[in-house]
Amino acid sequence: MQRLVASTLGLLISTFICNSVFAFEVQETCCRDKNRSTIDFKDNYYYGPIIDTHVHFVKSYGIKSNYIIGTYPLPQAVILLPTPGITEDRKLNNTIKKLHKSSKNIFGLCPTYMTIFNQSDEYYKKEAYLNKLNEIETNLSQEWCVGIGEIALRHQIKGDYQPHIKINYSNKAFQDILKILNKHNSVLDLHNEPILNNVSHEKMAFDDIEKIAKNYPNIKLILSHTAMTNPQNLQKLLDISPNVYTNFKHTKTKRWASFGLEPIIKKASIYEDWLMFFEKNSKKIMLGSDRKFMRNFKRVIYGRILDKKIRPLLGTLSKSSAENIGYRNAIKVYNLNPQMFD
Numbered sequence: 574m575q576r577l578v579a580s581t582l583g584l585l586i587s588t589f590i591c592n593s594v595f596a597f598e599v600q601e602t603c604c605r606d607k608n609r610s611t612i613d614f615k616d617n618y619y620y621g622p623i624i625d626t627h628v629h630f631v632k633s634y635g636i637k638s639n640y641i642i643g644t645y646p647l648p649q650a651v652i653l654l655p656t657p658g659i660t661e662d663r664k665l666n667n668t669i670k671k672l673h674k675s676s677k678n679i680f681g682l683c684p685t686y687m688t689i690f691n692q693s694d695e696y697y698k699k700e701a702y703l704n705k706l707n708e709i710e711t712n713l714s715q716e717w718c719v720g721i722g723e724i725a726l727r728h729q730i731k732g733d734y735q736p737h738i739k740i741n742y743s744n745k746a747f748q749d750i751l752k753i754l755n756k757h758n759s760v761l762d763l764h765n766e767p768i769l770n771n772v773s774h775e776k777m778a779f780d781d782i783e784k785i786a787k788n789y790p791n792i793k794l795i796l797s798h799t800a801m802t803n804p805q806n807l808q809k810l811l812d813i814s815p816n817v818y819t820n821f822k823h824t825k826t827k828r829w830a831s832f833g834l835e836p837i838i839k840k841a842s843i844y845e846d847w848l849m850f851f852e853k854n855s856k857k858i859m860l861g862s863d864r865k866f867m868r869n870f871k872r873v874i875y876g877r878i879l880d881k882k883i884r885p886l887l888g889t890l891s892k893s894s895a896e897n898i899g900y901r902n903a904i905k906v907y908n909l910n911p912q913m914f915d
């Protein structure tokens with residue numbers, strides 16, 4: 574009897590441990606008060622190098638490397654990436670490859686072929702599928718391709734042409750890609766909205782992040798757009814593993830908040846809690862402007878965002894934090910040439 578009690582207790586404890594491994598505790602549910610304290614950028618300005626690690630490349634018509642970075646007066650590099658749900662992967666792949674050849678400051682994330690997600694068991698046995706996986710793995714060994722993304726597990730429609738995406742962590746293609754990335758110690762840029770159409774998916778979304786980080790510890794996991802949550806949840810996510818990072822963007826405060834997502838900038842100021850977060854986590858944050866380069870892309874608007882929002886924000890931080898976030902972390906995480914700006 575004693576043995577039975579002991580073994581039942583053992584079973585209960587092990588079940589508890591098993592379940593609790595991926596039991597992310599949401600620290601604070603959405604949303605913080607939009608009118609809370611902010612710090613003005615004032616005349617602060619960061620003049621150092623910038624690596625923008627998250628720039629979408631929607632259409633490739635005739636965009637030249639010079640057009641992307643050539644006319645900007647301060648040192649800059651970009652990592653271009655395809656957009657989830659838009660199926661021009663291979664064409665973009667070739668264009669980014671060419672752009673990288675013509676400028677040492679342009680890199681890309683390899684296409685993720687999100688069309689291979691959510692297919693039938695039969696499809697996953699086909700040669701065409703295995704060839705795609707091979708292609709992804711081959712790309713990862715090339716200089717221009719510094720990771721994979723943007724993959725979206727959860728994405729709601731927030732504007733024209735945007736897809737609605739919901740993918741399970743256990744999805745076969747997603748798991749196969751995670752295995753490849755883990756084998757190559759490579760980067761995954763992940764979009765994972767915790768609130769969809771004003772319904773909280775926070776618990777599931779954060780559990781998935783914890784699963785990726787713990788089951789695939791070699792992957793450098795980038796939570797795009799500050800994980801679209803508040804600083805408290807993001808802190809807990811970053812603390813899961815030294816290989817979890819995040820990128821930030823400038824959003825329109827009202828619009829972003831209307832989707833239940835958390836903005837960091839308000840007009841020409843940064844929320845005070847986010848400023849403290851940036852200082853504390855300066856080795857884990859990168860710029861990911863999320864701008865979209867397409868046929869009607871206006872070079873001048875992109876430059877203006879860097880000049881009016883991003884550089885003043887970085888200038889508000891200490892010099893070392895600004896440099897970490899501005900470019901040093903990206904060099905380390907994406908394994909780029911440290912002499913790129915010399």
Ligand SMILES: [Zn+2]
Nearest residue numbers: 723764797798
């Ligand atoms: Zn995104």
